[in-house]
Amino acid sequence: MKKSIRTFLKHPTKDNxxxxxxxxxxxxxxxxxxxxxxxxxxxxxxxxxKKITHYSYGRYGSSTTIELENILRELEEAYHVFxxxxxxxxxxxxxxxxxxxGDELLVSDNVYGPTKExxxxxxxxxxxxxxxxxxxxxxxxxxxxxxKTKMILVENPGSNTFEFQDLSKIIKLAKREKIFTFLxxxxxxxxxxxxxxxxxDMSFSSATKYFSGHSDAMGGSLAVNKKVFKKIMxxxxxxxxxxxxxxxxxxxRGLRTLDTRLKQHYxxxxxxxxxxxxxxxxxxxxxxHNPSSKNYKLWKKYYSGxxxxxxxxxxxxxxxxxxxFVNSLELFGIGYSWGGFESLAILQDxxxxxxxxxxxxxxxxxxxxxxxxxxxxxxLEDPKDLxxxxxxxxxxxx
Ligand SMILES: Cc1ncc(COP(=O)(O)O)c(C=O)c1O
Numbered sequence: 360m361k362k363s364i365r366t367f368l369k370h371p372t373k374d375n376x377x378x379x380x381x382x383x384x385x386x387x388x389x390x391x392x393x394x395x396x397x398x399x400x401x402x403x404x405x406x407x408x409k410k411i412t413h414y415s416y417g418r419y420g421s422s423t424t425i426e427l428e429n430i431l432r433e434l435e436e437a438y439h440v441f442x443x444x445x446x447x448x449x450x451x452x453x454x455x456x457x458x459x460x461g462d463e464l465l466v467s468d469n470v471y472g473p474t475k476e477x478x479x480x481x482x483x484x485x486x487x488x489x490x491x492x493x494x495x496x497x498x499x500x501x502x503x504x505x506x507k508t509k510m511i512l513v514e515n516p517g518s519n520t521f522e523f524q525d526l527s528k529i530i531k532l533a534k535r536e537k538i539f540t541f542l543x544x545x546x547x548x549x550x551x552x553x554x555x556x557x558x559x560d561m562s563f564s565s566a567t568k569y570f571s572g573h574s575d576a577m578g579g580s581l582a583v584n585k586k587v588f589k590k591i592m593x594x595x596x597x598x599x600x601x602x603x604x605x606x607x608x609x610x611x612r613g614l615r616t617l618d619t620r621l622k623q624h625y626x627x628x629x630x631x632x633x634x635x636x637x638x639x640x641x642x643x644x645x646x647x648h649n650p651s652s653k654n655y656k657l658w659k660k661y662y663s664g665x666x667x668x669x670x671x672x673x674x675x676x677x678x679x680x681x682x683x684f685v686n687s688l689e690l691f692g693i694g695y696s697w698g699g700f701e702s703l704a705i706l707q708d709x710x711x712x713x714x715x716x717x718x719x720x721x722x723x724x725x726x727x728x729x730x731x732x733x734x735x736x737x738x739l740e741d742p743k744d745l746x747x748x749x750x751x752x753x754x755x756x757x
Contacts, residue, residue, distance in 0.1 A: 364433075364434060364550065364618070365618045367430075367433060367434075368430070368434075368614055368615050368616075368617060368618060369615055371426070371429065371430050371433075372426040372429075372430065372611055381608075381611070381612065382422070382423055382426045382608065382611060383422070383423065384423055384604045384605055384608045385413075385421040385422045385423045385604050386417075386421065386603075386604050386605070387417040387421045387604075388416070388417035388418075389416075389417065390413055390414065390415055390416060390417065390421075392415075398415060401415055402415050408438075408439065408588070411425065412425060413425065418599060418601060419596070419601065420442065420601055420602065420604075420607075421604045421607075423604040423607045423608055423611075424442055424601070424602050424604060424607040426607070426611060427440075427442060427602070427607040427610055427611050427614075428440045428442060430611065430614060431549075431580050431582060432582070434549045434550070434614075435549045435553060435554075435555055435562050435580075435582035436553055436555055436556050437555050437562065437582035437583060437584065438583060438584050438585045438588055439582075439583055439588050439592075440580055440581065440582045440583075441580075441581040441582075441583065441591060441592075441595050441600070442566075442578060442579065442580060442581075442601065442602035442607065443578065443579035443580075443581065443600045443601070443602060444577065444578065444579070444600065444601060444602055444603065444606070445565075445567065445577045445578065445579055446545065446563075446564070446565025446566060446567050446568070446577070446578065446579040447471075447473055447474075447565070447579065448579045448600050449563050449564075449565070449579025449580060449581040450471075450473075450474050450477070450543065450563060450579070451477060452579075452581055452591065452594065452595060452598070452600055453510075453512075453541050453561050453563065453581055453591065454477060454478070454482070454510070454512070455594055455598070456587075456590050456591040456593070456594035456595070457509060457510050457539050457587065457590060457591075458482060458485070458487045458509050458510060459485075459487070459509070460485055460486040460487065461486060461487075461507065462487050462488075462507055462508075462509035462510075463487070463488045463489070463490055463505060463507040463508045463509065464478055464482060464487060464488070464489045464490070464508075464509060464510050464512060465489075465490050465491075465492060465500065465503055465504065465508055465510070465511045465512065465538075466478045466489055466490070466491050466492070466511075466512045467491070467492060467494040467500075467512065467513050467514055467515075467517060467522075467524065468491035468492060468493055468494060468517075469494045469514060469516075469517025469518065469519075469520050469522050470512065470514040470517060470518060470543065471514060471518045471543065472518070474512070474514065474543070475491075478491075478512070479491075487509075488507075490503045494517055494522040494524055495522055495653075497524070497525055497528050497529070500529065500532070501532060504532065504536055504538070508536065508538050509538065509539060510538060510539040510540070510541060511529060511533055511538055511539070511540050511541070512541045512543075513526070513529060513540070513541065513542050513543070513559075514542075514543035515542060515543070515544065515546070515547070515552075516546055516647070516654070516658075519645075519670055519707050519732060519734055520645055520670065520723070520732070521645040521646060521647070521654065521669065521670060522654060523647060523653075523654045523657035523658050523661075524657065525657060525660075526542070526554075526557055526559075526661055527557065527558070530557060530558035530559065534558065539560045539561070539586075539587060540558070540559045540560050540561070541559065541560065541561040541563060542554040542559045542561070542562055542563065543563050543564075543565075544562050544563060544564055545563070545564050545565045545568050545569075545698070546666055546668060547662050547664075547666065548564060548569050548570070548617065548621065548666065549562065549564065549582070550617060550618060550621060550663075550664065551621070551662045551663050551664040551665075551666070552661055552662050552663075554582075555582060555583075555584055557661070560583065560584050560586055560587045561581060561582070561583050561584075561587060561591075562581075562582040562583075563579070563580065563581050563582075564579070564580045564582075565578075565579055565698075566578035566579055566580045566602075566610050567579075567696060567698065568696065568697055568698025568699075569613075569617060569620070569621060569624075569666065569698040570610050570613055570614055570617065570698075571606075571609055571610045571613040571698070571699075572613040572616065572617065572620050572698060572699060572700060573609070573613055573699055573700060574696070574698075574699030574700070574701065575609060575699075576605075576606045576609035576610055576613070577606060578602045578606050578607070578610055579602075620700070620739065621664060621666055621667075622664075623739050624666050624667030624737060624738070624739065625664055625665045625666060625667065626742075627667065627737045627738070627739065627740075627742040627745070628646070628665065628666070628667045628669065628737040629648070629665075630742040630746070631735075631737050631742055631745055631746060631749070632644055632646060632648050632669070634746045634749065634750070635671060635749070636648075638753055640673060640674075640675075640753050640756045641671050641672065641673060641753075642671075642672040642673065642674045642730060643671070643672040644669060644670075644671055644672075645669060645670040645671070645672065645732070646665075646669035646670075647659075647665065666698075667697075667698075667736055667737040667738065668697050668698075668734070668735075668736050668737075669734070669735055669737070670707070670732045670733065670734045670735065671732070671733050671735065672726065672730050672731070672732055673730065673731045673732075673733060673756060674729055674730050674731075675729060675731060675756055675757060676729050676757075677756075677757045678731065680755050680756050680757040681706060681731045681733070681756060682706060683755035683756075684733070684752045684753060684755045684756050685704050685705070685706050685733060685752070687751065687752040687755055688704055688748050688749070688752045689748055690702050690738075690740055690744060690745055690748045691703055691704035691735065691736075691745075691748065692704075693705060697734075697736035698736070699736075699738070700738055700739045701736075701738040701739070701740070702735070702736055702737055702738035702740060702745055703734075703735070703736040703738070704733055704734070704735050704736075705733070705734050706731060706732070706733050707723075707731075707732040707733070707734055
């Protein structure tokens with residue numbers, strides 16, 4: 360019987376030998392075999408990418424991480440899923456597996472800060488040149504492609520500024536020019552967008568965010584097609600990247616409610632945005648909510664749902680008052696990351712940015728010095744309470 364993903368997420372990974380509804384957490388370094396022949400046979404199976412229930416050594420994972428790989432492979436419709444100890448490890452894994460001296464890497468100029476930093480700073484030391492394109496201009500991307508371009512790295516929407524790109528156009532160009540493609544899909548999750556089905560070679564999610572959903576685990580998921588599998592496996596094995604069994608267990612537990620949580624994040628976000636739209640102190644809401652905007656149209660074209668992360672742009676001559684607004688919020692924690700059950704707020708500081716710092720990035724190019732971006736993660740609290748909290752906090756802005 361063909362099941363929907365919603366049903367599927369509730370049912371995998373029963374542990375039949377222990378009769379538990381959830382998988383066992385198998386922490387292992389040594390994996391035991393009965394004979395050398397059995398060990399050799401097992402390694403052959405792994406090499407041929409055959410279905411296995413355990414690896415031959417704990418550095419590649421345990422039966423718990425295999426359970427998670429299997430769930431994500433189904434969710435992403437992937438050939439294979441590589442799990443890493445943090446989300447960022449998954450980004451680094453993709454870049455370091457594919458880019459070699461002399462190559463160029465094309466990156467959308469609205470990516471997560473450390474993704475920008477690895478592209479700009481670290482790769483330079485390996486003679487790989489990173490070029491950044493304007494996420495609002497496909498022409499700019501097209502013009503920056505050369506015969507050295509090895510990979511296009513897209514984050515959709517971009518961290519903090521939420522530009523949406525015309526993804527099929529990028530795929531078409533990359534296929535024609537034989538360039539590998541990577542999409543950071545952490546915002547939309549594979550529930551609302553399946554990058555591999557669209558034609559990307561790699562679909563990445565920070566599992567720290569919505570997959571885990573409870574702000575208590577870290578991990579990365581790099582889902583890939585057959586074309587890039589071997590190259591990434593080569594680097595994965597030699598780099599020692601892996602996810603622990605404990606984190607894998609927590610992420611499996613989070614995934615069971617991914618659909619339900621995302622629905623509620625989105626419902627709450629729409630209600631909060633309706634309130635924010637009416638606030639005079641807010642210049643702009645960075646989220647695909649306005650049906651006449653380009654971002655909304657591109658979101659509608661590719662995504663089947665929305666999630667809970669957005670930014671608001673506040674115009675103020677008094678930075679201290681914006682900080683007071685953030686500090687005053689009782690229900691929004693101040694801190695990095697997002698995708699957990701709870702609401703969060705953070706000021707993306709535009710004014711203290713120094714030249715040549717990685718964060719000095721074009722992704723903020725259209726904002727002026729007296730505009731402040733506050734990123735909000737809308738959690739699963741009652742949105743009425745979130746609105747009251749925001750209304751109270753906005754009074755501080757001068
Ligand atoms: C869009 C995006 N990609 C990647 C990452 C990195 O994930 P992690 O924090 O799990 O290393 C983050 C983290 O904030 C993110 O927001």
